[in-house]
Amino acid sequence: MNTQILRFWVFFMLMDMISLKQVSPNRITVDFPTLENNKIFRKVNKDSTFNCIDHSLKPRKLKKLLIPFLFLSIASFGQSKLRPKIDQSSDQVESKVIEWRRDFHQNPELSNQEFRTAKVIAEHLRSLGMEVTEGVAKTGVVGILKGGKPGPMVGLRADMDALPVTERADVPFKSTVTTTFNGQETGVMHACGHDSHMAIMMGVAEVLAGMKDQLEGSIKFIFQPAEEGVYDGSIAGAELMVKEGVMEDVDAIFGLHIWAQIEAGKIGYRSGPFLAAVDNLKITVNGTQSHGATPWYGVDPIVSSSQIVMGLQTILSRNVNITENPAIVTIGAIHGGIRSNIIPEEVNMIGTIRTFGDEQQALVHKRITEIVTNIAESSGASAKVEIGKLYPSTVNPPAFTSQMLPSLKGAAGEENVIAMDPITGSEDFSYFQREKPGFFIMLGGMKIGGDPLTTASHHTPDFYLEESGFKLGVRALSYLVVDYMGMQ
Numbered sequence: 177m178n179t180q181i182l183r184f185w186v187f188f189m190l191m192d193m194i195s196l197k198q199v200s201p202n203r204i205t206v207d208f209p210t211l212e213n214n215k216i217f218r219k220v221n222k223d224s225t226f227n228c229i230d231h232s233l234k235p236r237k238l239k240k241l242l243i244p245f246l247f248l249s250i251a252s253f254g255q256s257k258l259r260p261k262i263d264q265s266s267d268q269v270e271s272k273v274i275e276w277r278r279d280f281h282q283n284p285e286l287s288n289q290e291f292r293t294a295k296v297i298a299e300h301l302r303s304l305g306m307e308v309t310e311g312v313a314k315t316g317v318v319g320i321l322k323g324g325k326p327g328p329m330v331g332l333r334a335d336m337d338a339l340p341v342t343e344r345a346d347v348p349f350k351s352t353v354t355t356t357f358n359g360q361e362t363g364v365m366h367a368c369g370h371d372s373h374m375a376i377m378m379g380v381a382e383v384l385a386g387m388k389d390q391l392e393g394s395i396k397f398i399f400q401p402a403e404e405g406v407y408d409g410s411i412a413g414a415e416l417m418v419k420e421g422v423m424e425d426v427d428a429i430f431g432l433h434i435w436a437q438i439e440a441g442k443i444g445y446r447s448g449p450f451l452a453a454v455d456n457l458k459i460t461v462n463g464t465q466s467h468g469a470t471p472w473y474g475v476d477p478i479v480s481s482s483q484i485v486m487g488l489q490t491i492l493s494r495n496v497n498i499t500e501n502p503a504i505v506t507i508g509a510i511h512g513g514i515r516s517n518i519i520p521e522e523v524n525m526i527g528t529i530r531t532f533g534d535e536q537q538a539l540v541h542k543r544i545t546e547i548v549t550n551i552a553e554s555s556g557a558s559a560k561v562e563i564g565k566l567y568p569s570t571v572n573p574p575a576f577t578s579q580m581l582p583s584l585k586g587a588a589g590e591e592n593v594i595a596m597d598p599i600t601g602s603e604d605f606s607y608f609q610r611e612k613p614g615f616f617i618m619l620g621g622m623k624i625g626g627d628p629l630t631t632a633s634h635h636t637p638d639f640y641l642e643e644s645g646f647k648l649g650v651r652a653l654s655y656l657v658v659d660y661m662g663m664q
């Protein structure tokens with residue numbers, strides 16, 4: 177039985193006994209040692225009659241004394257006794273985490289090309305005595321740390337890839353790596369902070385490996401490639417890892433993202449839909465070509481397309497319950513026609529759809545199709561809608577979030593845990609959450625006192641991270657793991 181549960185049980189048994197004393201004061205007395213002994217109860221007679229050693233302490237007083245014990249029990253419920261050791265070890269590993277992060281930062285690799293990165297990670301995990309598998313979902317690395325006691329398999333995930341961004345930040349470990357991407361010369365930069373995710377998780381691995389005999393379960397360290405996506409239409413990243421079976425033996429999973437708009441030392445989270453689902457939208461409108469001076473001889477797909485663009489915006493104002501969650505439909509490009517006096521035959525549009533949760537996603541997709549096809553038909557044109565589903569919405573299950581929130585508060589301090597608004601960006605951590613309960617959090621990486629509005633955002637050349645925030649990431653993930661194990 178879990179020791180916390182045992183404490184509760186003992187407490188309620190004692191409370192029950194004292195209630196009996198109040199009901200039948202003449203029959204039952206309480207065996208109570210002096211307070212100096214710092215032991216509340218020491219003996220329970222076989223005949224269920226208790227002898228009160230210190231008669232000055234009445235049961236009512238005793239009950240009062242037990243109340244703080246109850247609060248202590250409640251406050252510590254779900255807290256692993258390994259927490260103090262984690263605090264100490266995360267302090268010790270901090271300088272290494274910063275060093276690893278700087279090394280990754282200077283050696284960034286794009287999606288599915290994380291070869292050097294994978295090697296560094298695998299070597300570290302092996303040095304900690306883990307069972308390591310490389311080449312998972314192309315360049316991913318999975319390490320298993322077996323705990324000394326039976327218990328669940330807890331997954332931890334860090335993403336590995338960098339972006340085609342040329343770094344401008346003035347740091348001594350600035351990236352000077354360049355490549356050709358989509359036919360363009362570009363710098364390569366960890367402009368989303370995945371370098372810090374890997375370094376933090378390597379820190380967690382070291383911290384927890386140092387107490388593996390006391391772990392009530394095992395940990396699967398999942399280093400995932402290609403979170404930023406690939407452009408060849410293939411399955412990659414988290415989706416591919418899941419397809420390859422990485423989640424089959426995992427009972428629950430935790431992951432974090434550094435967040436440049438939250439101060440270092442703080443953690444953000446959201447219960448329910450947190451990050452958006454992202455889907456690609458492609459619309460083709462077909463009309464009948466005619467002279468620009470005689471539109472009545474044709475069907476104008478440009479006018480239809482204009483109506484479609486405006487019509488799509490009514491989904492958000494008229495169909496989506498905006499009090500629950502936002503949604504976005506953006507048309508990013510329209511192409512049609514070749515010169516001023518020719519009405520073309522065809523117009524093509526592309527856009528992006530952001531939704532929160534499967535139900536809302538289905539509604540928005542349905543309304544897009546209805547609006548596009550019906551507007552086109554109303555003018556005699558025809559239209560085709562193609563929606564390419566990319567990442568699902570990252571959703572923190574509310575019950576699991578409530579269960580694990582005390583671990584975050586324990587790691588960061590209650591005042592440093594922020595409930596966040598939904599984020600219209602997306603994350604493929606959602607694929608792991610679709611398999612097993614998963615909790616995704618945001619770790620502060622902004623300078624203390626910085627202004628989120630003027631701080632360079634993710635995916636930009638000036639993206640910068642305050643390294644003092646990393647230690648909290650190590651502590652928070654470690655707390656989540658050991659507390660979760662203790663709850664099983």
Ligand SMILES: [Zn+2]
Pocket residue numbers: 368404634635
């Ligand atoms: Zn990113």
Ligand SMILES: [Zn+2]
Pocket residue numbers: 368369370403433
């Ligand atoms: Zn990212």
